[in-house]
Amino acid sequence: MDDLLGSADEGGGFLTREEVFDNLRNAVRAVGKYASPDEEESEGFFTKPLTEDAWKDRVAERMDEEMLSALRWRSRGSSGSAAAKFARRPAFSEAAPSGGRADRTEDEPCGLEPMQAAEKSRPSQAPRSRRSAESSARQLSQSGCVWLFENACIEERKIVLFATGADARELPKSLLGCGEFGNYDFTAVEVRHPRFRYLQFPRNATEQAETLLIIPGSMSGVSAHNPFHLLHSTVPAAWQLHHPDYGLCVPRTELDIRFAYISAFHGRRQSHFWNVFTREQGVVSADSEAQRLSIAAQWRFWWSPLSEAPPIPLGSDTQPRCYKRIIFGRELFRTGIGGFVTPRAMAFYHRYLAAVMPGSPRDRPLLSESEAEARLFSQLRPGALRMLNRDAVALWELGPGGRYDAAFFTQAGALKLQQRPFNLQQVRQKDDVEEASQEPRMQLLFSGDPGSAKTVVNVLWVQRPKRARRWIANMDEVAEWIQGWRHPGHPGLQVAVLVADFEQLHPATQWRLAAQADILVGVTGAALAWAAFQRPGAAVLDIFPPGSNFCTEGWGRNYVSHYGGLARLSGVQHTCTEHPAELEGSLANAKINSPDDAKALARKQVREQLGGFWHGQNLRLDMPKMRKAFMEAVDRVLPLVLRGRDKV
Numbered sequence: 001m002d003d004l005l006g007s008a009d010e011g012g013g014f015l016t017r018e019e020v021f022d023n024l025r026n027a028v029r030a031v032g033k034y035a036s037p038d039e040e041e042s043e044g045f046f047t048k049p050l051t052e053d054a055w056k057d058r059v060a061e062r063m064d065e066e067m068l069s070a071l072r073w074r075s076r077g078s079s080g081s082a083a084a085k086f087a088r089r090p091a092f093s094e095a096a097p098s099g100g101r102a103d104r105t106e107d108e109p110c111g112l113e114p115m116q117a118a119e120k121s122r123p124s125q126a127p128r129s130r131r132s133a134e135s136s137a138r139q140l141s142q143s144g145c146v147w148l149f150e151n152a153c154i155e156e157r158k159i160v161l162f163a164t165g166a167d168a169r170e171l172p173k174s175l176l177g178c179g180e181f182g183n184y185d186f187t188a189v190e191v192r193h194p195r196f197r198y199l200q201f202p203r204n205a206t207e208q209a210e211t212l213l214i215i216p217g218s219m220s221g222v223s224a225h226n227p228f229h230l231l232h233s234t235v236p237a238a239w240q241l242h243h244p245d246y247g248l249c250v251p252r253t254e255l256d257i258r259f260a261y262i263s264a265f266h267g268r269r270q271s272h273f274w275n276v277f278t279r280e281q282g283v284v285s286a287d288s289e290a291q292r293l294s295i296a297a298q299w300r301f302w303w304s305p306l307s308e309a310p311p312i313p314l315g316s317d318t319q320p321r322c323y324k325r326i327i328f329g330r331e332l333f334r335t336g337i338g339g340f341v342t343p344r345a346m347a348f349y350h351r352y353l354a355a356v357m358p359g360s361p362r363d364r365p366l367l368s369e370s371e372a373e374a375r376l377f378s379q380l381r382p383g384a385l386r387m388l389n390r391d392a393v394a395l396w397e398l399g400p401g402g403r404y405d406a407a408f409f410t411q412a413g414a415l416k417l418q419q420r421p422f423n424l425q426q427v428r429q430k431d432d433v434e435e436a437s438q439e440p441r442m443q444l445l446f447s448g449d450p451g452s453a454k455t456v457v458n459v460l461w462v463q464r465p466k467r468a469r470r471w472i473a474n475m476d477e478v479a480e481w482i483q484g485w486r487h488p489g490h491p492g493l494q495v496a497v498l499v500a501d502f503e504q505l506h507p508a509t510q511w512r513l514a515a516q517a518d519i520l521v522g523v524t525g526a527a528l529a530w531a532a533f534q535r536p537g538a539a540v541l542d543i544f545p546p547g548s549n550f551c552t553e554g555w556g557r558n559y560v561s562h563y564g565g566l567a568r569l570s571g572v573q574h575t576c577t578e579h580p581a582e583l584e585g586s587l588a589n590a591k592i593n594s595p596d597d598a599k600a601l602a603r604k605q606v607r608e609q610l611g612g613f614w615h616g617q618n619l620r621l622d623m624p625k626m627r628k629a630f631m632e633a634v635d636r637v638l639p640l641v642l643r644g645r646d647k648v
Contacts (some may be wrong), residue, residue: 179217335565451493462522
């Protein structure tokens with residue numbers, strides 16, 4: 001196939017790659033348009049998906065001259081071709097910071113200390129004149145993704161600016177919201193006469209916060225709790241708020257954060273959930289208490305390094321709030337081509353975390369178990385008074401050597417993963433009891449005799465619960481293989497494989513686990529986002545079900561995929577492998593005569609049992625393939641291990 005293809009730059013070949021990609025996209029759009037469900041079928045369509053044969057029949061029924069015309073091959077020179085859009089582009093946008101890893105003095109974080117009183121205005125005082133009440137606006141970078149407004153307010157889901165005449169006409173009425181789900185227009189911007197600033201909005205936001213960061217492009221149910229999506233916000237936000245080149249240098253004690261969503265539907269939905277979730281209740285069930293603890297822990301780890309006050313959805317505030325500065329937007333984080341975040345920006349994020357979460361100093365008091373999460377949850381309620389004059393979330397507990405850290409690749413350390421505070425709740429749901437009795441959630445495996453090893457490679461193997469899907473069916477076979485594993489060229493080498501379910505672990509514990517892992521293994525999904533916290537030179541084995549079309553097997557061959565791209569930005573080595581699906585239900589006993597039969601049945605399972613989503617497939621490892629990839633990973637990280645582990 002490569003002999004037939006060339007790129008526009010290379011010349012040669014009968015076709016260009018750009019042409020192939022353009023025609024593939026066009027075919028998907030054309031068939032999707034003509035074979036989509038009728039209006040009366042739309043409700044519940046993916047709950048009861050069509051079979052593969054039914055799809056074929058539908059396409060055949062609707063195949064007419066118009067559809068055939070839409071599917072005709074478009075050469076690069078034809079008027080309708082969009083092949084030029086697939087031409088090679090720069091790896092990062094022009095606005096992106098240049099350079100390699102952050103090892104220079106100009107990459108020292110700023111804004112780590114609270115502003116001095118003389119540098120701050122009096123937030124409780126209303127503007128005294130119309131001129132002092134007017135807003136100003138400017139873009140903060142050439143990406144167009146980030147704006148700075150001075151003297152502005154928020155009311156419900158709107159940004160309210162103040163100006164009149166020509167000044168009002170110059171203020172933007174629509175903002176570019178940049179995010180991992182695509183860019184969109186944020187139109188909830190309203191300009192009012194300056195007199196309304198001191199008549200309707202007499203007070204500032206809080207007793208301390210003078211700056212508000214609005215992070216646009218969020219999606220309800222995904223952006224708030226998935227590590228992969230959280231990195232798309234926290235990494236660029238750290239650069240924007242604390243890199244000297246960006247010039248904001250906003251202390252975390254003086255910042256509020258709000259999430260703006262990709263549509264009004266998502267915004268209303270999330271605000272409603274937030275108000276219900278955080279409201280005062282009489283008796284709280286065990287499941288609700290566990291959910292509160294889990295979300296508070298997520299917020300504490302991901303957002304407390306940036307702001308002392310936890311973020312909430314835009315529109316959840318009980319009354320309007322005004323700020324000296326409102327920063328709208330985030331620079332783009334792309335694991336594919338383009339975007340703002342470079343390896344240097346990723347390294348700066350780690351440098352910033354090290355500065356604000358340095359570990360557990362002896363002069364700091366140790367809070368009682370989950371006290372910081374309880375404090376933070378009380379702050380999640382819209383209208384809650386901001387805690388003053390102390391670090392309410394105890395960041396010092398989260399870092400290296402802190403409350404959530406241990407030598408996890410030892411027997412004693414692995415046992416801690418089943419205990420508080422490392423484990424947020426040991427059994428969250430009733431049906432977990434039976435599941436836990438069938439399959440251990442945490443298991444530490446050693447190759448050979450643990451006492452005889454001179455060098456140990458730490459392997460973190462993430463195994464999801466069976467009910468959560470993307471579960472590996474033959475982990476018992478993996479355990480037997482690991483215990484008998486030997487490296488042919490290094491007889492004193494041992495692997496310590498920690499099989500872990502991340503679902504119930506405190507996020508800070510997940511961070512420390514990833515930092516200690518030389519190799520991270522798991523079925524593709526959010527847990528592999530912790531590769532961003534491995535040390536440079538470590539490795540990731542990304543396991544895929546068949547037919548995802550997201551895996552090109554081989555080291556360094558997936559540099560723009562979700563976790564291949566993330567590994568590239570983090571200086572981590574990445575490979576992926578595809579493995580057979582574990583067929584279930586009516587397909588469990590189907591006769592398989594060839595690999596093609598297995599793939600066809602896997603596709604049938606996705607369409608007829610999983611609503612069209614390949615992400616829901618469980619799988620059974622192809623052990624020869626897994627053994628080969630595992631040995632390659634060990635060899636790749638061995639120089640790093642032999643040099644000795646730096647303090648992580």
